[in-house]
Amino acid sequence: MTTSRRPRERDVFALWGQLVARHRFLVLAGVAAALLALGGYAWGFEGRLSAGGLDDPNSESVQAAQLAAGAFGPNHAADMVILYHFPDGTSVDDPAVNQPVVDSLNSLTHRFPNEIEAVNATYWSGVxxxxxxxxxxxxxxxxxxxxSIALxxxxxxxLSAHYVAVKNAFNVPGIDVQVGGLQxxxxxxxxxxxxDTHRMELLAIPAVAVLLFFIFGGVVxxxxxxxxxxxxxxxxNGIVRWITNFAEVNSFVAPVVSMIGLGLAIDxxxxxxxxxxxxxxxxYDTPTAVRRSVTTAGRTVVFSATMIVA
Structure with missing residues (x-):
């Protein structure tokens, strides 16, 4: 008694290849529309990235930090640190010169009640x-x-949004003011x-286009x-934007997405x-060539991409 095996060409990859060949314009339009929609959703997502997001929320160190914050409150000691450089021939103790600085610092919580918590510490007793x-x-x-300013x-x-809102609020005429701190x-x-990511994309994409043209010898x-x-x-980027809705994402994700996304997609x-x-x-004719390509190279792409995602 003999048993017949289903031809390899009838597996899911072959069926997908047939679908792509038969409805090529519909498939291309659907994929392009979906990715462009995600790109539109991601517009300005860099502003939702932060310098944090590098810690495992279940780690012992993070749990200890949360306990400390719960007991003593969050640490805002170095949210912003303002350096005032007085002109030559003057001193930070000169009332005629330091009074505008004192007035500026005392007015911060009134001018920015939603952004600035308090002045933590300063040199002047009048603040x-x-x-x-x-x-x-x-x-x-x-x-x-x-x-030292607490946000x-x-x-x-x-914290980042509040810093952006107040970063120009410390200027004092005649005094060189520099802003530093964690935020x-x-x-x-x-x-x-x-x-830098945008600059890389502007430089890399045209260079890759030239190389690909010489490699394949054709524009299409x-x-x-x-x-x-x-x-x-x-x-x-659209997926990253969605993740920022419920998790803190570090700013380093932006160049990683561009580097891996561009490299693997081209590969x-x-x-x-x-x-x-x-x-x-x-x-082989075009439909058959498409089906066989998806069945072989397409299978490799799917498994490789799945492993990278995992």
């Missing part, structure tokens, strides 16, 4: 602060002095990564991997295009 005046917050030559909020996204550093890091074949790379980045597209050309060269 209302949580810890009072601290002599150590001025240099020995009395030309520079510090003020409202507990999450990285909230300025984190925001600067996020902004720099975002700008070269454009397919590139378009898949761009659409993949848009779709992945996988090359698999498919190369296999399709081999099938056409072997004498």
């Amino acid at each position: 209302t602060s949580t810890l009072g005046s601290q002599a150590g917050l001025a240099t020995k030559d009395k030309t520079r002095a510090l003020a 409202k909020g507990e999450t990285g996204d909230t 300025p550093i984190g925001t600067a890091l996020t902004d720099t990564i975002s700008a 074949a070269a454009a397919l991997p590139l378009m898949m790379g761009v659409l993949t980045i848009l779709g992945a 996988y597209a090359l698999f498919i295009v190369s296999r399709f050309r081999e099938e056409v060269a072997a004498g």
Whole structure:
């Protein structure tokens, strides 16, 4: 008695290949529309990224930090640190010069009641602060002095947004003011990564397009991997934007998404295009070549991508 085996070409990949060949325009339009929709949803997602999001919420260190925050309150000691550099020939102790600084610091909680919690500490006794005046917050030559500002909020996204709202509120005429602290550093890091990522994309995509043109010797074949790379980045950014709704995501995710998304999309597209050309060269018509390409190279792409996602 003999048993027949179902031909390999009738598996799910072969069926998908037949569907793609038969309804190619519908499939392309559906995939492109879905990824473009995710890209539109992701618009401005970099602003939702933060300098945090690197800790395992179930780790002992995070649990200990949560216990400490619950007992003593969140630590806002270094949300913002303002450095005041007084002009040559003047001193931080000169009332005629430091009075505008004192007035500016005392007015912060009134001007920004939703963003600024309090002035933690400062050098001047005339400033209302949580810890009072601290002599150590001025240099020995009395030309520079510090003020520590606490922002409202507990999450990285909230603190970052509040910093952006008040970052220009410390300017005092005639005095060089510099802003530092955890939130300025984190925001600067996020902004720099975002700008560098966009610059990388503007440089990499045209360069890759030229290389692909010479590799494949045709515009259509070269454009397919590139378009898949761009659409993949848009779709992945949409997924990241969705994740930020319930989890803190670090700003380093942006360049990683671009790097892996562009690289793997082009890589996988090359698999498919190369296999399709081999099938056409072997004498198969286009629908059959598509089906055989999806059955072989497509299977490889699916399993490889699944392993990377896992």
